[in-house]
Amino acid sequence: MNTEQPLALLGGLTPSQFMKRHWQKKPLLVRNAIPAFVPCVGRADLVALACEEGVESRLIVHSPNGWKMKHGPFTKRSLPPFSQKKWTFLVQGVDLHHDGVHALLQQFRFVPDARLDDVMISYATDGGGVGPHFDSYDVFLLQAHGQRRWRIGRNKDLTLQTGVPLKILKNFEAEDEFVLNPGDMLYLPPKYAHDGVAEGECMTWSIGFRAPQEGELARELLLGLADEAFDGLGNALYRDPKQVAVSSPAAIPPSLAGFARQVVDKALTNPQLLDSLLGEYLTEPKAHVWFESVEAVADLSGGVQLDRGTKMMYDDRHVFINGESFKVGRRDALVLRQLADVRCLTGQEFKTLSADAKESLVDWAASGWLQAK
Known part of the structure; x- marks a missing residue:
C-alpha cells in the first residue's frame, strides 16, 4: 500500500498523515469515506450468520x-420482531465468513496486521444500541445502512454502571454529536467514550484492532519459553561444593537463588526465540476459526491465495502462519513476505520458490490455509 497517497477513506488524508495526527490521539469524522456505499451483507445474511x-x-x-x-x-424465532424498537444484534468476525467484507478489511492494512482484528457488524432497530461505553482498542465505525446518531466524549470518569450485563458508563458526558449516513465513517482512539443510537433501522460495520495486554503477552511468551527451556537448556544440576553447615536449615541458600536467576536469564538471552514466540502468538487463529483440510491439493503452479481465516506475518528471520514459524532462505523470504503482504502469489512468483518452500505451500494448502488461484 502506498502510505503517501491521499484516500477518500481517510477524508483526503494519506495513511501516513492519519497515523501521525489521529491514530491513538483524536477522533476523525469522514463524510463519504466510501461514496455510494452499498453493503454486501444485508439483514437476512446477518441473521443467517x-x-x-x-x-x-x-x-x-x-x-x-x-x-x-x-x-x-x-x-x-428467538430474535425479537423487526418492528420492535430498541434492540440490536452484533456478529463478530464477519470478514472470516464473507469475501466482500474480507475485501473491505484490506483497505485498512496501512495499520500492521499484528494490530488488525476483525469486522463486527451490528444491526439495530429504531433506538437500538449498546449504551454509552468505551473500547480499549481503536475502532473505525462505518455506517452501512440507515442512520446512527453518535455522541462522543473524552470521559475521565470511566466508572461503569453496576447490575447490568454490559459495560455501560455511569456518568457519560458527550462533547460532540454526529449523525452518520451510509458511507460515512468515524474513527475513535482507545477509551474514547461513545454512544451510538439507531435512527430507524440501521447497520454499522466496526473495524476493530487489538492491543495485547501486558499480562496476557507475558504469559504466552513465558509459557513458550518454558517449553523451549525444558528441551533446550540442558540437564546441568545445581552444585554447591562450598556450601557450609547451617544452623537455619529452612533458609533458602543465596547460591540456589542465584542459580535460579541464571537459568531464567539464560532462557531469555535468545532474542530469536522471543521473536519466534511473538510471531507464533500473533498469528495464532482465534478459537472459533477452523480450516477445511483437503486430501488432494490442487495444482498451485498457477498461483495461490491465502484463506480468509489465515494470519500470516514475518520478521527479519522468520515467516509465521497460523501459529507456526519457519526460517527461510533469502530468496524464498522475499516471495513469502510478498504472500503475507498481498495475500496472494502469481504463478510466476510461485515458480521462483525453492523446492522446500513449494512443499511447505503444498502442506499449507492441504491444511486449508491457502488455495490455488
Missing part, C-alpha cells in the same frame, strides 16, 4: 426493565 455454530454473536435488548443480553447462536 448469527444462527450459525462457531460464529460469535450477541443480542442486546433495552426495555423499561433495563438491559438484557444473550449470546448466540440464535434461531430466527
Whole structure:
C-alpha cells in the first residue's frame, strides 16, 4: 500500500498523515469515506450468520426493565420482531465468513496486521444500541445502512454502571454529536467514550484492532519459553561444593537463588526465540476459526491465495502462519513476505520458490490455509 497517497477513506488524508495526527490521539469524522456505499451483507445474511455454530454473536435488548443480553447462536424465532424498537444484534468476525467484507478489511492494512482484528457488524432497530461505553482498542465505525446518531466524549470518569450485563458508563458526558449516513465513517482512539443510537433501522460495520495486554503477552511468551527451556537448556544440576553447615536449615541458600536467576536469564538471552514466540502468538487463529483440510491439493503452479481465516506475518528471520514459524532462505523470504503482504502469489512468483518452500505451500494448502488461484 502506498502510505503517501491521499484516500477518500481517510477524508483526503494519506495513511501516513492519519497515523501521525489521529491514530491513538483524536477522533476523525469522514463524510463519504466510501461514496455510494452499498453493503454486501444485508439483514437476512446477518441473521443467517448469527444462527450459525462457531460464529460469535450477541443480542442486546433495552426495555423499561433495563438491559438484557444473550449470546448466540440464535434461531430466527428467538430474535425479537423487526418492528420492535430498541434492540440490536452484533456478529463478530464477519470478514472470516464473507469475501466482500474480507475485501473491505484490506483497505485498512496501512495499520500492521499484528494490530488488525476483525469486522463486527451490528444491526439495530429504531433506538437500538449498546449504551454509552468505551473500547480499549481503536475502532473505525462505518455506517452501512440507515442512520446512527453518535455522541462522543473524552470521559475521565470511566466508572461503569453496576447490575447490568454490559459495560455501560455511569456518568457519560458527550462533547460532540454526529449523525452518520451510509458511507460515512468515524474513527475513535482507545477509551474514547461513545454512544451510538439507531435512527430507524440501521447497520454499522466496526473495524476493530487489538492491543495485547501486558499480562496476557507475558504469559504466552513465558509459557513458550518454558517449553523451549525444558528441551533446550540442558540437564546441568545445581552444585554447591562450598556450601557450609547451617544452623537455619529452612533458609533458602543465596547460591540456589542465584542459580535460579541464571537459568531464567539464560532462557531469555535468545532474542530469536522471543521473536519466534511473538510471531507464533500473533498469528495464532482465534478459537472459533477452523480450516477445511483437503486430501488432494490442487495444482498451485498457477498461483495461490491465502484463506480468509489465515494470519500470516514475518520478521527479519522468520515467516509465521497460523501459529507456526519457519526460517527461510533469502530468496524464498522475499516471495513469502510478498504472500503475507498481498495475500496472494502469481504463478510466476510461485515458480521462483525453492523446492522446500513449494512443499511447505503444498502442506499449507492441504491444511486449508491457502488455495490455488
